[in-house]
Amino acid sequence: MADFFTRTGPDAGPGLALFLNAGDPPLDVLADLVLMLDEEGVDCLELAVPFPDSVTDGPVIRRSARRALDLGTGLDEVLAFIAVVRPRLRRLRIALLADWSHSLKRRDPATTLRAVADSGADGLLVHGLPPRLRTAHYAAARAAGVPVVTTCYQQSPPQTVAEAAAEATAYLYLVAHYGRSGTAPATGHAGLAGTVAALRAHTASPIAIGFGVRTREDVETVGACGADAVIIGSAGVARIEQSLDRGGDVIADFRAFVRSVTPTRSTTPARTGS
Numbered sequence: 665m666a667d668f669f670t671r672t673g674p675d676a677g678p679g680l681a682l683f684l685n686a687g688d689p690p691l692d693v694l695a696d697l698v699l700m701l702d703e704e705g706v707d708c709l710e711l712a713v714p715f716p717d718s719v720t721d722g723p724v725i726r727r728s729a730r731r732a733l734d735l736g737t738g739l740d741e742v743l744a745f746i747a748v749v750r751p752r753l754r755r756l757r758i759a760l761l762a763d764w765s766h767s768l769k770r771r772d773p774a775t776t777l778r779a780v781a782d783s784g785a786d787g788l789l790v791h792g793l794p795p796r797l798r799t800a801h802y803a804a805a806r807a808a809g810v811p812v813v814t815t816c817y818q819q820s821p822p823q824t825v826a827e828a829a830a831e832a833t834a835y836l837y838l839v840a841h842y843g844r845s846g847t848a849p850a851t852g853h854a855g856l857a858g859t860v861a862a863l864r865a866h867t868a869s870p871i872a873i874g875f876g877v878r879t880r881e882d883v884e885t886v887g888a889c890g891a892d893a894v895i896i897g898s899a900g901v902a903r904i905e906q907s908l909d910r911g912g913d914v915i916a917d918f919r920a921f922v923r924s925v926t927p928t929r930s931t932t933p934a935r936t937g938s
């Protein structure tokens with residue numbers, strides 16, 4: 665199993681995961697951006713196969729997906745991209761996010777999961793997977809050797825929470841609140857501490873919190889509530905959009921963003937690619 669998030673102690677700060685749509689920026693630029701993330705010590709890239717009209721995403725990520733789709737970016741292109749870039753990474757892990765309806769529904773599950781494994785992706789999060797297919801998906805992922813990212817909300821029914829905790833073999837994504845990406849919970853992220861503690865009793869996998877995390881202060885708040893990692897989506901995607909709109913240096917601009925949200929952490933040894 666890939667070690668997604670490394671913490672050297674209680675003062676090390678949470679691990680950092682960033683969400684991006686594959687194809688935004690274009691894949692040739694994205695390759696250099698991924699290498700930069702590795703250099704900057706980012707733990708995980710949650711790399712989405714773009715899909716249209718996501719009901720769980722706000723306007724920033726939906727515009728990003730549309731730009732990537734307009735360039736013809738699909739599952740095959742993303743797997744090929746991962747296969748090229750993944751062997752060059754020393755620390756960064758790549759968790760593939762794919763929408764069931766748009767990218768997976770018409771494909772054979774076993775064949776697709778083997779392709780995900782062969783690409784070198786470190787984990788898979790399936791968006792919109794129908795509940796009736798979850799058991800078969802978990803079994804097929806185990807057979808293919810693909811670690812699974814599961815999700816739940818603070819308000820999820822106990823059975824859903826228990827399933828997410830039991831089946832997370834990559835990490836468990838605790839979504840901060842019901843709503844669209846880019847929006848924060850009304851009571852703040854600190855209110856998730858009790859949920860993190862409850863989940864900790866039922867899973868040995870890392871727990872990552874996302875939705876509405878935009879600043880270094882947000883990252884530190886998430887870390888203080890006991891999460892292993894924080895996931896930043898809309899704020900980073902917005903920086904990509906701003907850079908593209910003004911014809912800027914996407915790599916340099918995004919590097920500055922990464923540094924602006926990264927808390928001071930103890931130095932950890934670089935990880936190798938496996």
